[in-house]
Amino acid sequence: MGGSIRVxxxxxxxxxxxxxxxxLLTFPNTALALRSRHPKKEIEAxxxxxxxxxxxxxxxxxxxxxxxxxxxxxxxxxAPFWIWSTxxxxxxxxxxxxxxxxxxxxH
Amino acid sequence: MSPAAPTIxxxxxxxxxxxxxxxxxxESHLDALQAAGCHDAAFVGPASDGTFTAEFDRSARTFVxxxxxxxxxxxxxLPDAHLLRVLPDDLVTAAAIASRTGRSDESIRLLIHGKRGxxxxxxxxxxxxxKTQVWRWTDVARWxxxxxxxxxxxxxxxxxxxxLNDALDLRARAGELRDRHEELEAVLRFLxxxxxxx
Numbered sequence: 001m002g003g004s005i006r007v008x009x010x011x012x013x014x015x016x017x018x019x020x021x022x023x024l025l026t027f028p029n030t031a032l033a034l035r036s037r038h039p040k041k042e043i044e045a046x047x048x049x050x051x052x053x054x055x056x057x058x059x060x061x062x063x064x065x066x067x068x069x070x071x072x073x074x075x076x077x078x079a080p081f082w083i084w085s086t087x088x089x090x091x092x093x094x095x096x097x098x099x100x101x102x103x104x105x106x107h
Numbered sequence: 108m109s110p111a112a113p114t115i116x117x118x119x120x121x122x123x124x125x126x127x128x129x130x131x132x133x134e135s136h137l138d139a140l141q142a143a144g145c146h147d148a149a150f151v152g153p154a155s156d157g158t159f160t161a162e163f164d165r166s167a168r169t170f171v172x173x174x175x176x177x178x179x180x181x182x183x184x185l186p187d188a189h190l191l192r193v194l195p196d197d198l199v200t201a202a203a204i205a206s207r208t209g210r211s212d213e214s215i216r217l218l219i220h221g222k223r224g225x226x227x228x229x230x231x232x233x234x235x236x237x238k239t240q241v242w243r244w245t246d247v248a249r250w251x252x253x254x255x256x257x258x259x260x261x262x263x264x265x266x267x268x269x270x271l272n273d274a275l276d277l278r279a280r281a282g283e284l285r286d287r288h289e290e291l292e293a294v295l296r297f298l299x300x301x302x303x304x305x
Contacts, residue, residue, distance in 0.1 A: 062133070079154075080151070082133055082150045082151070084141075087147070096149035096162050099162070100151065
């Protein structure tokens, strides 16, 4: 076991792609940094809070992306949550994201 | 004489639950919803029961204007949608009463059983299972205002939302009774005259 870790560490030092892969396996939340940021900073902040609670954000769906409750599929409160790219009011859309997260019993 | 309508617009928060028979995603409807001005709402769904929810923060002079314009906009964007309910709903559990009034579950239990407060808590509307009772929020909100002097936030809209949701229910039933004139006539007899169209 110790030998395998030493080999993996050595590979990680020389191969950035392998290092990234291992990092993602070890710290899945690091994937946050890989999705594109929402253009409205209030909404991006609310999404990062949701992700910290276990919610999954997928970009490139609908007008900007979707957010999924972390519960098992058959128990999800209601999914997906459709995230606007240009909502009527960005601050209110951020509030809507936070209220949805607060109501969800699965995190 | 009714009080003058406010002239300043404020944000009103409420949720609309709707169904779209034959459609299992909102993705292809988002353009239409935005064009109808519904991008002040967060759309969620389908839920496990197939329904969708739109949570509005709508700027309007009154709560009624906000709700009615939102329902009209959803129906314009999604002509086949069935508008089911506007939340917060009228039927509430003791836990929901605690949440809406900002009290603990134990405090509500004591109020219900008359062990705290002036007594006379409204009777339950029924049971949703062997253990869980439900109350009508319209009754409970009125009691909190009258008996405790603590009207809960949004309590002034409780009667409107309860009647509106009953009207939405009735609209769904009316579709089922469309060609059954005798039954429709019977139902019409019991509509209160206050609800007769002008």
